[in-house]
Amino acid sequence: MRALIIVAAMALAMPAAAQLGNPGFVTPGTPQSAPGVPAPNHANTQDRLFARLLATGGAAEVDFGRLAGSKAQSEAVKEFASRMVQDHTKANGELASLANAAQIPLPGEMDPDQKDMRAKLESATGALFDLTYMQGQVIDHQKTVILLQLEIGQGQDAPMQQWASATLPVVLNHLEMAKTLLAELAAQTPQAASAPVGTVPQGAPLAAPVPRERPVQKK
Amino acid sequence: MARCTKATSLLAAAGICSIACLIGVGALSVPLPPDTTYRPLPTRPLSAVKADDEAQKPQVMARQSDLLNQRYDLTNRPIPGVMMSAAKKPVQGGVRVKLPAGVTWDSLAAMSPEEIRQRGLLPAGFLPLPHVKQATGGQVFPDRQIDEVRRQEDRDLRRFDVNFDLPDHLTPEFPPPIFLTTQPHLGDVSRGQLLTIKNFYELMNGIITPVQMEGLRLLLTPFPQEEFNQTEDRKVAGQSMGVTCLDCHSNFHTNGAFHLTPDVRPQAARFRLDSTSLRGMFNQQIHGSKRSLRSIEDFTEFEQRTAYFNGDHVSATRKGVHLPDRPNQVAMMAQMQNIIDFPPAPKLDPFGRLDHAKASEQELAGERVFCGKGRCSECHMPQTSFLDNNMHDLKLERFYQFGRTVNDFVTLPDGPIKTFTLRGIKDSPPYLHDGRLLTLADTVEFFNLVLGTKLTQQEKEALVAYMLTL
Numbered sequence: 011m012r013a014l015i016i017v018a019a020m021a022l023a024m025p026a027a028a029q030l031g032n033p034g035f036v037t038p039g040t041p042q043s044a045p046g047v048p049a050p051n052h053a054n055t056q057d058r059l060f061a062r063l064l065a066t067g068g069a070a071e072v073d074f075g076r077l078a079g080s081k082a083q084s085e086a087v088k089e090f091a092s093r094m095v096q097d098h099t100k101a102n103g104e105l106a107s108l109a110n111a112a113q114i115p116l117p118g119e120m121d122p123d124q125k126d127m128r129a130k131l132e133s134a135t136g137a138l139f140d141l142t143y144m145q146g147q148v149i150d151h152q153k154t155v156i157l158l159q160l161e162i163g164q165g166q167d168a169p170m171q172q173w174a175s176a177t178l179p180v181v182l183n184h185l186e187m188a189k190t191l192l193a194e195l196a197a198q199t200p201q202a203a204s205a206p207v208g209t210v211p212q213g214a215p216l217a218a219p220v221p222r223e224r225p226v227q228k229k
Numbered sequence: 230m231a232r233c234t235k236a237t238s239l240l241a242a243a244g245i246c247s248i249a250c251l252i253g254v255g256a257l258s259v260p261l262p263p264d265t266t267y268r269p270l271p272t273r274p275l276s277a278v279k280a281d282d283e284a285q286k287p288q289v290m291a292r293q294s295d296l297l298n299q300r301y302d303l304t305n306r307p308i309p310g311v312m313m314s315a316a317k318k319p320v321q322g323g324v325r326v327k328l329p330a331g332v333t334w335d336s337l338a339a340m341s342p343e344e345i346r347q348r349g350l351l352p353a354g355f356l357p358l359p360h361v362k363q364a365t366g367g368q369v370f371p372d373r374q375i376d377e378v379r380r381q382e383d384r385d386l387r388r389f390d391v392n393f394d395l396p397d398h399l400t401p402e403f404p405p406p407i408f409l410t411t412q413p414h415l416g417d418v419s420r421g422q423l424l425t426i427k428n429f430y431e432l433m434n435g436i437i438t439p440v441q442m443e444g445l446r447l448l449l450t451p452f453p454q455e456e457f458n459q460t461e462d463r464k465v466a467g468q469s470m471g472v473t474c475l476d477c478h479s480n481f482h483t484n485g486a487f488h489l490t491p492d493v494r495p496q497a498a499r500f501r502l503d504s505t506s507l508r509g510m511f512n513q514q515i516h517g518s519k520r521s522l523r524s525i526e527d528f529t530e531f532e533q534r535t536a537y538f539n540g541d542h543v544s545a546t547r548k549g550v551h552l553p554d555r556p557n558q559v560a561m562m563a564q565m566q567n568i569i570d571f572p573p574a575p576k577l578d579p580f581g582r583l584d585h586a587k588a589s590e591q592e593l594a595g596e597r598v599f600c601g602k603g604r605c606s607e608c609h610m611p612q613t614s615f616l617d618n619n620m621h622d623l624k625l626e627r628f629y630q631f632g633r634t635v636n637d638f639v640t641l642p643d644g645p646i647k648t649f650t651l652r653g654i655k656d657s658p659p660y661l662h663d664g665r666l667l668t669l670a671d672t673v674e675f676f677n678l679v680l681g682t683k684l685t686q687q688e689k690e691a692l693v694a695y696m697l698t699l
Contacts, residue, residue, distance in 0.1 A: 029637050030289050032365040032390075033281035034271040034462060045284030059262050123259045153261060156495060159639055160265050163364055163497030178639065179632035 029162070029171050036166060048166040053112040057170055060161040061109045065116040067154055068105060070124040071098040077131055078143045087140045090191055094147070097184070101177060108170050137195070144192040151185035265495045268455075268544045275461040282390035282464070293361045293394045296636055300354040301325045301667055305398045311697055313656045314572035315417060318402035320655045320697065324674050325667040326354030334674055338683055342627035345678075351628040355675055358665040359638035360501045361391045366489035366539070367456035367464060369393055370476060373403040374423075374484045378476065381425045384451060386476060388464040393485075399667050400485035401656055407480045408570040410511060412436055416573075424480050425449055426473070437565070444565030447558055448474040452551035454537045460548050471549075474532070474562075477504040481569040483657060487664060491540035492519040497639045499539075503664030506657050509650055511567045514618035518647050518662045521620060525563040530555060571614070571652040576698045581611030581652075588698065595695025598688045604680050605692075608648045615652055615699065620645035623679050655697050669693045 033046045041049040048054075053061070071094050078091035109116050120128065127146050134142045158181060161174040271278070297303060307319030328334065329350050337350060345351050360366050371393045375386045406417035407424070418436055422428060426449040433442060451457075451471040456464040458471060477486040483506045489499040502518060515521045516528035520535070530553060538545035553559045576587045583596050600606040609615040626642040633640055646662050660666040666675055673689045676682070684692070 029364060030285060030292065030362060031637075032362075033285070034273060034278045034365075035269050036273060036281075038273050042281075044288075046281030047285070056262070056264055063259075063262075121259045156261055156265050159495040159497045160262060162634055162637065162639060163495050164264055164269070175634035175639075178634065179630060182632040 050168050051112045054166040057165040057167045061114045066121050068098045068102040084140050112167050147188040154181050271462045313402040315406040321668050324670045326352045326671050345628045357500050358663045359636040361394045363637040368488040370486045377423045381427045390464050405480045405482035410568045410570045440561050441565045444561035447562050453549040458548040478507045481507040491535040501663040509571045512614040526559050529562045530559045591691050591694045595691035598692050609651045615650045617648050620647050669696050
């Protein structure tokens with residue numbers, strides 16, 4: 011994990027290799043450093059969308075991670091949350107400077123999904139909190155993996171694309187950790203812990219219990 | 230096992246339930262950008278795009294050439310005395326994937342997948358092979374196909390943004406021979422020519438039925454395709470009539486043309502696909518490396534939106550999709566494809582096993598490895614045309630850190646891929662679904678590592694000798 015972060019940092023320090031993109035989709039009027047190669051820091055729509063979505067996601071990661079650091083029941087979840095705060099704080103700073111160079115204003119508040127998740131996390135406690143946090147982490151990292159691929163393939167700001175390439179293995183590693191941890195939690199957690207927050211009392215069955223054995227059919 | 234399955238089911242049920250409660254209406258308010266799935270509309274005039282693409286082309290080709298040379302030995306080194314089925318091209322020999330410094334094939338095979346991953350020792354030639362230009366992708370034809378179609382039809386298959394990337398000697402012979410299940414006594418019926426819309430009637434009249442003839446005509450009729458069409462979003466200079474099914478599957482075999490899988494998004498993660506041969510489709514129960522289409526009719530019908538338009542029916546509609554009529558056109562195209570036979574394999578008996586009276590000792594030894602220690606026949610079953618009609622996940626990602634970007638292509642796990650036939654395999658380089666392996670000797674080293682079979686050098690050589698008889 012640490013090695014991956016170092017790789018990402020090294021990539022940032024290197025001059026950005028321009029992607030050999032499809033000139034058919036380049037924003038008209040973009041200055042070029044070579045024919046078909048957009049000059050650095052001239053963002054297209056995908057760069058802008060990517061930076062804004064990733065910035066809100068990254069800020070939420072840090073916010074949720076801090077909350078989990080104080081509320082999580084499981085030590086493993088606390089450790090994961092601490093890693094998220096550490097890694098995403100660093101990544102958020104890197105993204106902010108890239109966005110600043112490309113003159114992309116970043117949003118200052120969470121998007122509606124993240125606000126919804128924040129509310130769920132605030133109201134959940136104990137094992138239900140851990141499960142809700144980790145479920146959210148899996149989904150958020152899945153989305154981030156897709157966004158990074160979008161930037162690598164369809165962005166045009168070379169420094170930002172280079173950063174996305176260096177960051178993707180780290181995020182895939184986060185996703186792998188989150189999936190593993192979620193599977194462990196799900197195996198330990200009573201079914202009701204996964205009920206919609208505030209609708210089913212803790213401990214109440216969510217659905218008919220799954221029979222242990224399939225009934226033997228007699229002919 | 231039963232307990233494991235039950236636990237998995239419970240986990241899956243809990244997961245689905247939990248995710249459902251998390252997603253709800255709120256999550257739908259911030260979907261991912263549409264360009265993660267859909268093709269964006271072009272933004273600039275074709276003349277400007279073409280000028281930029283042409284200016285960039287030398288750099289694109291140099292980058293791909295560097296990658297190929299780093300990964301492979303691309304020299305022309307045929308196996309003495311071994312030709313492809315029409316005797317037009319020799320079969321290339323030797324392991325072409327380059328080893329990392331400090332290891333041998335045997336020392337690598339002795340390591341665990343974890344050690345190979347941690348030390349970064351998986352030979353780069355075993356990794357997914359990038360398309361020559363990932364950001365654009367699309368069908369790329371070899372020069373021989375381009376030249377012959379231009380000569381016969383005056384139709385242009387040359388792209389202004391990219392060229393074909395592999396040396397000619399590492400691709401199938403051209404034009405390939407055609408063998409028909411309905412006319413086994415005739416042998417190759419191609420008369421040494423490439424089937425096109427101009428000559429098919431003359432070549433096939435008297436050999437195939439009227440229904441098959443009509444199917445063949447449709448398979449040779451150009452229809453608009455993502456990079457070859459009449460809109461500004463194309464990569465061919467003139468307004469194009471499009472491509473035909475047999476532009477990739479030359480003479481129902483393959484010419485090595487490649488494109489990107491239609492089945493994956495976003496664009497950066499779509500892996501390269503090497504055109505597969507259509508020989509022996511009559512015995513094949515699933516079609517498409519990822520799609521597992523269940524009939525030749527489904528394959529024929531759906532390719533108009535997949536091979537032609539990358540699984541994007543929206544783009545297809547804009548550029549002029551051809552939707553063949555299922556009960557008539559599709560059925561006829563399928564009937565034509567269903568009579569394409571494998572090339573003769575005189576050393577095989579009716580059950581796909583070697584005839585001891587005809588095979589050499591080395592070939593017989595190779596068959597024993599194939600059906601035993603090498604574990605090849607567990608998927609490539611001799612009695613069913615070396616198919617098992619299944620998809621399998623080799624989990625190559627055990628051996629490397631995935632997620633790295635190589636030439637704008639994000640290397641991710643391939644997941645399950647269809648078992649391809651090995652009948653006539655010497656005619657079909659390069660190998661694997663993306664063509665990442667250049668010779669049969671490469672495939673032996675690849676599977677020796679992936680399956681952990683620890684074959685000796687003698688066993689590896691016997692296996693190659695055996696595969697040349699198929």
